[in-house]
Amino acid sequence: MYFLLYSHNVVVSGKDKAAICDLQHARVMYIPNAFTAVLEKLKTMEVNDVKNSLFQNNPDLLEQYLAKLIDHKMGRYVDDPESFPELDFSYHFPGIIHSAVMEIDFEGYDPIPVITDLDHCGCRHLELRIKTGTSNLSRLQELLDIWEENVVQSIDILWEDGRINEKEAEDLYQMFQKINSVTVCNAPVEKEGTPVRFTNYSLQELERRGFKADKLILDMKYYCESLRYNTTYHQKAAIDYSGNIKNIIFDPNSFGNVNQNRLSDIVNSSEFQRFWTVNADRIEDVKDSPLRHVTYNPFPVYEKDGKYFINHLN
The missing domain is CATH 3.20.20 (TIM Barrel)
Incomplete structure (x- = not known):
């Protein structure tokens, strides 16, 4: 089982904390900077593997974080992450002045x-x-x-x-x-x-x-x-x-x-x-x-x- 943020939610790191910006519902959720690396790992590693690798001393902590993200409708568990490709965030405009x-x-x-x-x-x-x-x-x-x-x-x-x-x-x-x-x-x-x-x-x-x-x-x-x-x-x-x-x-x-x-x-x-x-x-x-x-x-x-x-x- 994997965990992914919804594709319209983007993570931006700052000096003191990071933010998950919900670009569809115009919301912001703050998270610790250290958790951004965890979210990145979760894109390609199963939740249990991440828990065993990074949360050996406190295995419940990851579940608590993910439960909070689910409660705030920021992400969900998935079986096949390949079916949920990331959005293209490139910018295109067919002109010189918008x-x-x-x-x-x-x-x-x-x-x-x-x-x-x-x-x-x-x-x-x-x-x-x-x-x-x-x-x-x-x-x-x-x-x-x-x-x-x-x-x-x-x-x-x-x-x-x-x-x-x-x-x-x-x-x-x-x-x-x-x-x-x-x-x-x-x-x-x-x-x-x-x-x-x-x-x-x-x-x-x-x-x-x-x-x-x-x-x-x-x-x-x-x-x-x-x-x-x-x-x-x-x-x-x-x-x-x-x-x-x-x-x-x-x-x-x-x-x-x-x-x-x-x-x-x-x-x-x-x-x-x-x-x-x-x-x-x-x-x-x-x-x-x-x-x-x-x-x-x-x-x-x-x-x-x-x-x-x-x-x-x-």
């Missing part, structure tokens, strides 16, 4: 060439930050018509200055299937609980409220990407109101401007992709955490003396 942020005020740059470039890069998700009156609503609708026909799958709109009323926002949301949400900032009256949201907060205040260093993302895609890449930078791009091309919208560093450079040329450059492969195992702040591959990190990374650190923007 998601992007665009700030649009219809003054700093022409958004249409940027939309075309992002489409060629395979961009699937957009966050639009809008700073303009409703006099430009028809121009925004023209852009959304273009997105309805390209590879973008979802769009979140953040209207920065409250200059759109509830009917206009609702009509916009209903008109375009790819719009996932509309958030109107600096609104005089708040409205929550629907995809069309009005808030008294400014966009900057909303961002600060979302900067939570303890937020976990327990899903397969995020975990697979985090194993090899930096999820803050990898296949992400941002264009600010002036047309500056960035990795992260609030990072002061930029790599060009869409008024002078093609976005696709910039995002394919080694300079732009510098931090893409600086995954959590290489970042001093988090490399010892057993949750490093499932923790949301919105913050920029910087290099100092050959080591990488997180700028928490304090």
